[in-house]
Amino acid sequence: MTLLIRSQARRTAPPTQRRKRLSSHAIMGPVMAAPALILLAVFLAIPFLGAIAMSFYRLQLNSTRAPRFIGLEQYSRLFTDPDISAAFLHSLGNNFTFAAVVVPVQTALALGLALLVNGKLRGMAVFRTMFFMPLVFPLALVAVVWRLIFARDDHGLLNSAISLFTGGSVGPHDWLGSSATAMGAIIVMSIWQSVSFQMIILLGGLQAVPHDLYEAASLDRAGRWSQFLHVTVPGIRNTLIFVALLTTVFSFRLFDQVYLLGQSGSVDIESTQTMMYQVITTGYDQNNIGQGAAMAVVFLVIVTIVAVIQRRLVRQEGSIR
Amino acid sequence: MTRVRSIKRSRLLSRTGRYALLVFFGLIFFVPVYYLLVGSLRPGDKVLGGLSALVPSDLSLDNYAGVFNRFSNDTTGYVWQFAGVSLAVTAIVVLGGLLVNSLAGYALARMKWRGRNIVLLLVTIMTIIPFEAVALPLYYMLSGQRNTLYVQALPFLANAFSIFLFYTYFLSIPVEVEEAATIDGAGPVRTLFQVVAPMSLPAYATVAILTFLGQWGQYLWPVLMITDTKLRPLPLELSVFQNAQPPEWGPVLAFGVLFVLPVLVVFLIFQRSFVASVASSGVKG
Numbered sequence: 001m002t003l004l005i006r007s008q009a010r011r012t013a014p015p016t017q018r019r020k021r022l023s024s025h026a027i028m029g030p031v032m033a034a035p036a037l038i039l040l041a042v043f044l045a046i047p048f049l050g051a052i053a054m055s056f057y058r059l060q061l062n063s064t065r066a067p068r069f070i071g072l073e074q075y076s077r078l079f080t081d082p083d084i085s086a087a088f089l090h091s092l093g094n095n096f097t098f099a100a101v102v103v104p105v106q107t108a109l110a111l112g113l114a115l116l117v118n119g120k121l122r123g124m125a126v127f128r129t130m131f132f133m134p135l136v137f138p139l140a141l142v143a144v145v146w147r148l149i150f151a152r153d154d155h156g157l158l159n160s161a162i163s164l165f166t167g168g169s170v171g172p173h174d175w176l177g178s179s180a181t182a183m184g185a186i187i188v189m190s191i192w193q194s195v196s197f198q199m200i201i202l203l204g205g206l207q208a209v210p211h212d213l214y215e216a217a218s219l220d221r222a223g224r225w226s227q228f229l230h231v232t233v234p235g236i237r238n239t240l241i242f243v244a245l246l247t248t249v250f251s252f253r254l255f256d257q258v259y260l261l262g263q264s265g266s267v268d269i270e271s272t273q274t275m276m277y278q279v280i281t282t283g284y285d286q287n288n289i290g291q292g293a294a295m296a297v298v299f300l301v302i303v304t305i306v307a308v309i310q311r312r313l314v315r316q317e318g319s320i321r
Numbered sequence: 322m323t324r325v326r327s328i329k330r331s332r333l334l335s336r337t338g339r340y341a342l343l344v345f346f347g348l349i350f351f352v353p354v355y356y357l358l359v360g361s362l363r364p365g366d367k368v369l370g371g372l373s374a375l376v377p378s379d380l381s382l383d384n385y386a387g388v389f390n391r392f393s394n395d396t397t398g399y400v401w402q403f404a405g406v407s408l409a410v411t412a413i414v415v416l417g418g419l420l421v422n423s424l425a426g427y428a429l430a431r432m433k434w435r436g437r438n439i440v441l442l443l444v445t446i447m448t449i450i451p452f453e454a455v456a457l458p459l460y461y462m463l464s465g466q467r468n469t470l471y472v473q474a475l476p477f478l479a480n481a482f483s484i485f486l487f488y489t490y491f492l493s494i495p496v497e498v499e500e501a502a503t504i505d506g507a508g509p510v511r512t513l514f515q516v517v518a519p520m521s522l523p524a525y526a527t528v529a530i531l532t533f534l535g536q537w538g539q540y541l542w543p544v545l546m547i548t549d550t551k552l553r554p555l556p557l558e559l560s561v562f563q564n565a566q567p568p569e570w571g572p573v574l575a576f577g578v579l580f581v582l583p584v585l586v587v588f589l590i591f592q593r594s595f596v597a598s599v600a601s602s603g604v605k606g
Contacts, residue, residue, distance in 0.1 A: 025432040033440060043479070044455055044476075047458040050461070051455060054458055054461065061461060121336070127346075130350050135599070136588045255541055256541065264563060280545070283461075284460065293457055296454050300450065
């Protein structure tokens with residue numbers, strides 16, 4: 001009530017007061033936004049432009065040689081110089097493989113899990129807690145734990161479990177060390193850690209589907225699958241698209257697990273290296289900043305394309321909830 | 322009544338089927354967590370013992386003592402030093418981030434100033450750029466600041482996505498409340514922190530939780546910037562420690578538990594708002 005009276009008072013406030021408020025906005029607005037904007041400029045916008053500039057130079061840290069402008073050479077090397085292009089194209093391919101598996105699998109799994117925990121069952125709180133737990137695990141720790149689970153010969157948890165269930169007929173396998181399964185192992189640990197993130201977002205989507213739609217469907221004697229396909233899926237379509245694209249961007253950022261395991265030599269690096277892995281090993285470990293920057297720019301172009309597609313789809317479909 | 326029954330029946334799976342799946346996935350999610358906990362409490366040679374690694378026998382805190390003994394001088398660093406660095410950096414990023422990002426979000430949502438629309442557009446564009454893309458050039462530009470505490474925190478204080486989250490949340494608050502405060506003579510900063518912020522606790526909680534999770538596990542940036550043992554955060558030290566020769570799996574797992582346990586406890590206490598936060602991060606668009 002008092003609010004109402006006050007807001008009416010506000011409307012009849014003398015023009016001088018309003019002008020004063022506006023002029024205080026004109027000054028205080030930029031002042032309040034300034035700390036964040038300056039930080040964003042220094043730590044995001046300038047290094048972003050810097051990456052583009054650096055990619056045109058032969059550049060090393062702590063080197064006596066002056067930076068040398070070499071134009072687009074480092075970009076063409078990414079695709080033509082066998083020393084660099086072999087690993088880079090491999091990494092690019094690995095990123096796409098990772099995304100091609102993780103995006104559909106993780107999205108579908110997240111949806112399945114969301115449906116599973118969406119509803120009342122005795123003990124559901126305990127299951128939900130179990131499902132959400134991996135989310136708080138830092139990726140470095142995820143890599144260490146799963147490195148042990150995937151350990152080769154029969155000391156590894158997974159090998160030992162497989163041997164038990166197959167009665168010893170399937171021998172132990174070096175999951176991380178063999179090129180056939182290393183990427184699969186990275187995929188498993190990544191999904192384990194982050195699927196609950198997508199699951200929670202989808203759970204929010206599921207709970208926003210109006211309940212009377214289900215009632216109407218069941219009055220129409222729609223079967224379970226038919227309800228799922230004609231009520232649930234359309235109801236969370238936007239959320240599903242959002243989750244899939246979010247997962248795509250995450251896929252391209254893959255780095256921590258691979259780098260950490262690569263450092264200890266416990267993973268087959270050729271089949272698991274990613275673009276970010278190349279950026280860091282080239283730019284940091286080999287001190288070839290310019291070449292690494294060129295890779296970072298390619299990385300950024302790909303991520304941007306995904307993000308723009310994401311925004312387009314979202315805008316077409318209206319707001320996402 | 323019949324309606325209720327038909328809705329119940331319309332589930333995709335029977336109750337038993339659902340329980341079976343819940344237990345199956347519950348195990349998949351929980352076994353690695355359990356493996357970590359139990360492994361940290363048993364002798365190190367039991368960690369790689371196949372399925373018997375899951376048997377909770379010979380439990381002791383020896384591995385934890387081992388961790389503290391191993392990290393007991395200036396060359397090795399100290400456990401509390403790593404934890405202190407992680408805590409300090411995370412606290413600076415979370416608290417500082419809440420401050421600068423909510424200030425910017427408020428200025429964009431509620432105040433009229435020249436250039437506001439352009440800034441809003443730029444912030445939206447910057448939500449696309451992942452930190453990974455600028456890590457290498459930033460490392461080159463800040464190479465003089467390597468091995469400092471503040472360089473670990475500064476790049477993560479301002480966050481375009483957090484600004485955006487605050488911005489959209491503030492827009493949803495009825496403007497009359499603030500106008501009342503303005504009439505009472507409060508400036509915009511006071512209005513934000515005394516009137517708007519208390520009404521926006523879900524937004525602050527969301528930003529705090531998401532920032533905390535990202536920062537506590539931050540690995541890439543310290544890899545580039547920190548070589549000094551004294552300034553290593555937990556993830557970096559863990560990656561060095563897991564590589565020790567010969568391997569010390571017992572203490573490594575104990576170190577891992579010390580790393581994740583505080584977060585796990587906080588998560589268990591605040592699970593509800595935690596889940597709400599993650600869910601609302603999906604409203605981004």
